[in-house]
Amino acid sequence: MTKTRKIVLSEKEMPRQWYNLAADIKVPPFMSPDGAVPPEAWAPVFPMNIVEQEYSTQRWIDIPEGILELLNRWRPSPLHRAYDLEQAIGTPARIYYKNESLSPAGSHKPNTAVAQAWYNKQFGIKRMTTETGAGQWGSALAYACSLVGLECKVYMVRISFDQKPFRKLMMQTWGANCVASPSNETQAGRAVLAKTPDTPGSLGIAISEAIEAAVTDPKGESRYSLGSVLNHVMMHQTIIGLEAKKQLEIAGEKKVNVIIGCAGGGSNFAGLAFPFVYDKMHGADIDIIPVEPTSCPTLTKGPYVYDHGDTAKMTPLVAMFSLGHSFIPAPIHAGGLRYHGMAPLVSKAAKEGLISPMALHQIECYEAGILFSKTEGIIPAPETTHAIAAVIREAKKAKEEGKEKVILFNFSGHGLMDLTGYDKFLTGQLQNYELPDSVIADNLKEIEGYPKP
Amino acid sequence: MTKTRKIVLSEKEMPRQWYNLAADIKVPPFMSPDGAVPPEAWAPVFPMNIVEQEYSTQRWIDIPEGILELLNRWRPSPLHRAYDLEQAIGTPARIYYKNESLSPAGSHKPNTAVAQAWYNKQFGIKRMTTETGAGQWGSALAYACSLVGLECKVYMVRISFDQKPFRKLMMQTWGANCVASPSNETQAGRAVLAKTPDTPGSLGIAISEAIEAAVTDPKGESRYSLGSVLNHVMMHQTIIGLEAKKQLEIAGEKKVNVIIGCAGGGSNFAGLAFPFVYDKMHGADIDIIPVEPTSCPTLTKGPYVYDHGDTAKMTPLVAMFSLGHSFIPAPIHAGGLRYHGMAPLVSKAAKEGLISPMALHQIECYEAGILFSKTEGIIPAPETTHAIAAVIREAKKAKEEGKEKVILFNFSGHGLMDLTGYDKFLTGQLQNYELPDSVIADNLKEIEGYPKP
Numbered sequence: 001m002t003k004t005r006k007i008v009l010s011e012k013e014m015p016r017q018w019y020n021l022a023a024d025i026k027v028p029p030f031m032s033p034d035g036a037v038p039p040e041a042w043a044p045v046f047p048m049n050i051v052e053q054e055y056s057t058q059r060w061i062d063i064p065e066g067i068l069e070l071l072n073r074w075r076p077s078p079l080h081r082a083y084d085l086e087q088a089i090g091t092p093a094r095i096y097y098k099n100e101s102l103s104p105a106g107s108h109k110p111n112t113a114v115a116q117a118w119y120n121k122q123f124g125i126k127r128m129t130t131e132t133g134a135g136q137w138g139s140a141l142a143y144a145c146s147l148v149g150l151e152c153k154v155y156m157v158r159i160s161f162d163q164k165p166f167r168k169l170m171m172q173t174w175g176a177n178c179v180a181s182p183s184n185e186t187q188a189g190r191a192v193l194a195k196t197p198d199t200p201g202s203l204g205i206a207i208s209e210a211i212e213a214a215v216t217d218p219k220g221e222s223r224y225s226l227g228s229v230l231n232h233v234m235m236h237q238t239i240i241g242l243e244a245k246k247q248l249e250i251a252g253e254k255k256v257n258v259i260i261g262c263a264g265g266g267s268n269f270a271g272l273a274f275p276f277v278y279d280k281m282h283g284a285d286i287d288i289i290p291v292e293p294t295s296c297p298t299l300t301k302g303p304y305v306y307d308h309g310d311t312a313k314m315t316p317l318v319a320m321f322s323l324g325h326s327f328i329p330a331p332i333h334a335g336g337l338r339y340h341g342m343a344p345l346v347s348k349a350a351k352e353g354l355i356s357p358m359a360l361h362q363i364e365c366y367e368a369g370i371l372f373s374k375t376e377g378i379i380p381a382p383e384t385t386h387a388i389a390a391v392i393r394e395a396k397k398a399k400e401e402g403k404e405k406v407i408l409f410n411f412s413g414h415g416l417m418d419l420t421g422y423d424k425f426l427t428g429q430l431q432n433y434e435l436p437d438s439v440i441a442d443n444l445k446e447i448e449g450y451p452k453p
Numbered sequence: 454m455t456k457t458r459k460i461v462l463s464e465k466e467m468p469r470q471w472y473n474l475a476a477d478i479k480v481p482p483f484m485s486p487d488g489a490v491p492p493e494a495w496a497p498v499f500p501m502n503i504v505e506q507e508y509s510t511q512r513w514i515d516i517p518e519g520i521l522e523l524l525n526r527w528r529p530s531p532l533h534r535a536y537d538l539e540q541a542i543g544t545p546a547r548i549y550y551k552n553e554s555l556s557p558a559g560s561h562k563p564n565t566a567v568a569q570a571w572y573n574k575q576f577g578i579k580r581m582t583t584e585t586g587a588g589q590w591g592s593a594l595a596y597a598c599s600l601v602g603l604e605c606k607v608y609m610v611r612i613s614f615d616q617k618p619f620r621k622l623m624m625q626t627w628g629a630n631c632v633a634s635p636s637n638e639t640q641a642g643r644a645v646l647a648k649t650p651d652t653p654g655s656l657g658i659a660i661s662e663a664i665e666a667a668v669t670d671p672k673g674e675s676r677y678s679l680g681s682v683l684n685h686v687m688m689h690q691t692i693i694g695l696e697a698k699k700q701l702e703i704a705g706e707k708k709v710n711v712i713i714g715c716a717g718g719g720s721n722f723a724g725l726a727f728p729f730v731y732d733k734m735h736g737a738d739i740d741i742i743p744v745e746p747t748s749c750p751t752l753t754k755g756p757y758v759y760d761h762g763d764t765a766k767m768t769p770l771v772a773m774f775s776l777g778h779s780f781i782p783a784p785i786h787a788g789g790l791r792y793h794g795m796a797p798l799v800s801k802a803a804k805e806g807l808i809s810p811m812a813l814h815q816i817e818c819y820e821a822g823i824l825f826s827k828t829e830g831i832i833p834a835p836e837t838t839h840a841i842a843a844v845i846r847e848a849k850k851a852k853e854e855g856k857e858k859v860i861l862f863n864f865s866g867h868g869l870m871d872l873t874g875y876d877k878f879l880t881g882q883l884q885n886y887e888l889p890d891s892v893i894a895d896n897l898k899e900i901e902g903y904p905k906p
Contacts, residue, residue: 005525008461072458073533073830080526084600102555104831106869146827147537169872172879173826373626374599377526378557416559416869419622426625 003083006099007247009076015242016063018235021274023059024281025352027231027344028319028453031306037316044215045224047123050116053232061235063115066122070114070147071239074103079247080411084375091395092404096251097411098244098272101378105170107413108268109140109227112236116225117144126221127151129213131181131206134160134335135167136381136413137227142176153222155181155189155209158201160335166417181206188212188312203339204311204325211314228265229309229318229343237271244408245275253406256286258394260409262386263290263299263357264336266343268412274345277354288355289394290346291386293365295330295433298323298342299350299357301440306450309341319453320347323435324443330433332362333421334382340443358390361432365389366425369415381413382421456536459552460700462529468695469516471688474727476512477734478805480684480797481772481906484759490769497668498677500576503569506685514688516568519575523567523600524692527556532700533864537828544848545857549704550864551697551725554831558623560866561721562593562680565689569678570597579674580604582666584634584659587613587788588620589834589866590680595629606675608634608642608662611654613788619870634659641665641765656792657764657778664767681718682762682771682796690724697861698728706859709739711847713862715839716743716752716810717789719796721865727798730807741808742847743799744839746818748783748886751776751795752803752810754893759903762794772906773800776888777896783886785815786874787835793896811843814885818842819878822868834866835874 029036042051053061063071082095100108120128128150132138138154145152154176161168161180171178181201182189188208192199199205214224226233248256259276261269269290280286292299298321307322309315322341329338342350349355362382369385371392372378380388387409398405415422424430482489495504506514516524535548553561573581581603585591591607598605607629614621614633624631634654635642641661645652652658667677679686701709712729714722722743733739745752751774760775762768775794782791795803802808815835822838824845825831833841840862851858868875877883 003522004464005522006464008463010461011457011459069456069458104867143830147830165876166869166872169876170832170869173823173832173868173872173875174830175827370626374628377596377600377627379623379626414557415626416619416623419619419626422626423618423622 004081005083006078006080007250008078009243009246011072013246014068014072014076015239017060018063019238019242019275019278020056020059020061020235021277021345022231023057024278025345025348027348031317031451045211047120047125047223049119049123050232053235054230064118067115067118070118071111075239076243077102079244079251080376081251082376085372086395088371088375089392089395089399091399092402093395093398094404094406095391095395096248096406096408098240099411100240100268101411101414105140105143106417107136107140107381108237108240108271109137110143111239111271112227112233112267113140113144114147115236117141117148117150120223121148121150125150125223127153127217128225129153129210129222130225130227131155131203131210133157133203133338135164136336138178139167139170140227141225142171142174145176146174152176153213154178155183155206157181157203157206158199181209183209186212202311207310208312208314228267229341231345233267234270234274234343234345237267238274240271240410241273241275244272248408255406256408257405258407259286259288260387260390260394260407261290262337262383262412263292263342263346264339264383266346268410270343270346272410273355277349280354289390290355290357291390292357292359293332293334293337293386294359294361295332295435296323296338297359297435298340300359301435301437303444304347304351304453305447306453307341307447317450318344320344321350323440324446326446327443332433333418333424334362334386336383337386360386360389363425363430363432366422366430368392369422378411379415380411381415382418384412387412457534458536459531459533460703461531462696462699464525466699467521467525467529468692470513471516472691472695472728472731473509473512473514473688474730474798475684476510477731478798478801480801484770484904498664500573500578500676502572502576503685506688507683517571520568520571523571524564528692529696530555532697532704533829534704535829538825539848541824541828542845542848542852544852545855546848546851547857547859548844548848549701549859549861551693552864553693553721554864554867558593558596559870560589560593560834561690561693561724561863562590563596564692564724565680565686565720566593566597567600568689570594570601570603573676574601574603578603578676580606580670581678582606582663582675583678583680584608584656584663586610586656588617589789591631592620592623593680594678595624595627598629599627605629606666607631608636608659610634610656610659611652634662636662639665655764660763661765661767681720682794684798686720687723687727687796687798690720691727693724693863694726694728697725701861708859709861710858711860712739712741713840713843713847713860714743715790715836715865716745716795716799717792717836719743719799721863723796723799725863726808730802733807742843743808743810744843745810745812746785746787746790746839747812747814748785748888749776749791750812750888751793753812754888754890756897757800757804757906758900759906760794760900770903771797773797774803776893777899779899780896785886786871786877787815787839789836790839813839813842816878816883816885819875819883821845822875831864832868833864834868835871837865840865
């Protein structure tokens, strides 16, 4: 065949270690009113083998055999060369994408879900609890718990629970117990329902419920799980970038110029980008671009502050870019990009100028999603279209400059469960949202007295 | 790693030829009132390069480079060893499955869709028309047309069009024009609407509309496409079984004992099984099992007759097992298994005793689907659960007999677009349907005067 469209690694070529950027970038500690939060304070929330990873500054961490076997159910993921997209743009750039949509849950989320489930199982935990917004993370954890033999309880934001029944059905098919949040099963949920029985719910409330359910288990056999933001989650995702490096080498690419991923909490971006951030810290000339929506411009418009990870202020303070924990996102279709904060490691990398954030409007992103579907043939998740739109911008720039750049991006998930957004776009019902500066300023008043990182 | 869960082929190892069972099994000709239908009679319906394949009795047919390149976008597909399913059953059997769910449309259908689109393009055709029931085939053809640059028109049975909007949205995202059938755009559609404006539509009506739209194109630039039943479609799917053979060899399996696939029109079953039917004809001792629902027991209860392929009797007579062209299927969730007939080649293989059909109730199939989801981690399409249920039966039999059998089945598609069936099952709302013999006898009265194959 004349064109090699995808580079596939064998099982044996799968990376055996995760890369931990915390070895190379120092992030300020989690803070509570008593000062820096020590590892042991997390004991009721996470199993200690995961807490240890969260605090680790070791550069390379071995992936246990048991987790490699779980990952191997669908990994290594292919690296595709986007010949048809290149041709449609008429760019001299060579565009590659790492296809994370082939996991059974349809996104990159299972990379950390199976690792977390395995560590919980090792630690003797019987039940994991978590929250989910649109359902990508909840379904990934349901999948992982099913494989290792753990119970799984998912608090799903009520409006998504009612409007997006398919993600809930995925979780149930994998045996998870998924309830609408706020629920009657927790004190946090009951308190909200007492005040506002008709509330659509929020990620903040769902987090509170999931943490409460874990820490109040009378047998102490439950723990909570988070699908993004934290250091250990970023690290579990680095298998994406580490595989991509091997595949680019096989493709004969000696140098990559641009790395792109969409960024909500930061995990798919970090997974692809962090191994390249290391290269950049050691002299490589690479543009590394996290892409966010203009409706939730955390990295591009938020300040670098200490803020809570959740609306209900249950979490310690985290040093990160933030739009304020009381931020209420616009109803855009990229549900995974609507988080007010950003992973501490991604935030610090941005603060240090190692990565160059970009914010895009959703209509440009859907246009990119349609072009990608028609050329490369895979329908991207609404989140993923943000990465693709940025790729198209960079490829056009390369065309204007007449440069043979190599662009690599993360195809974080497919859009088969999120086609209503495409429907709205194709029928002209979508609009762009730009978060006004005044709203950000208002939100940030709430955290004025907080310590500074 | 201790366990190799999947065997992956490189692009270079992809088969370069299709296997054509018509070289080894003779099927009776298509019949019209004028006698056997000659190839040239199909000219207004299909491009002649495809008609040539339909009539070919050459055993091996080269796959053109252009089609290999299209297939390589997602192929070769992995062969998985189902360790966890084996363990759950406690069987000494070794179970393997070919994972056809990783195509961008989520099933095996694109294997023939890209081939047909490529041949149409080569022949100078500008627009393909087809019908679709639940939408699997329509979305596969929309995908293929998008890649090769053809217009695509899909007539989708109205009740599915209204109740299953996601498949329609997939087609639209890939640029296809999908309308509810009956439509106002064809004579056939208008005639039905005039009589029964509220009709839910049927596959028979949709076929009539799609054929009419192709043959009445004033520029002669349109052709019709069928996603199953015909010889060339079966042949395009044999890449599944040919890849599986290479992969079993890599896995160290010298012999396979049981081959299983679900069967509606027959294409995913044929794709996996036909290369092994060849082995069986040459002395191999293999049980080859097509699995159908008890609600549509074509091979297990229908007679081998000449019947029309569609309800509206637009097609010539086809020699096949049939429940009668006026058969109205029960509303089971495996929409792809509700066809009244069966591919002529599959039918003839059954008639000659080369394959051993089995019919199963849908509740047993959903139970199998849940077990598979929880052990192997991939949620199967309702159609695919029929194959899995039969695999579980065979694996239990091997346990009783204490035999180390090798069982191979086709995982024809994922169930992410069809989760409502799982919902009904999990909430106890599903029932079994068994087609009464009297209904079959009634249907068959209509074809009493037809010639006999």
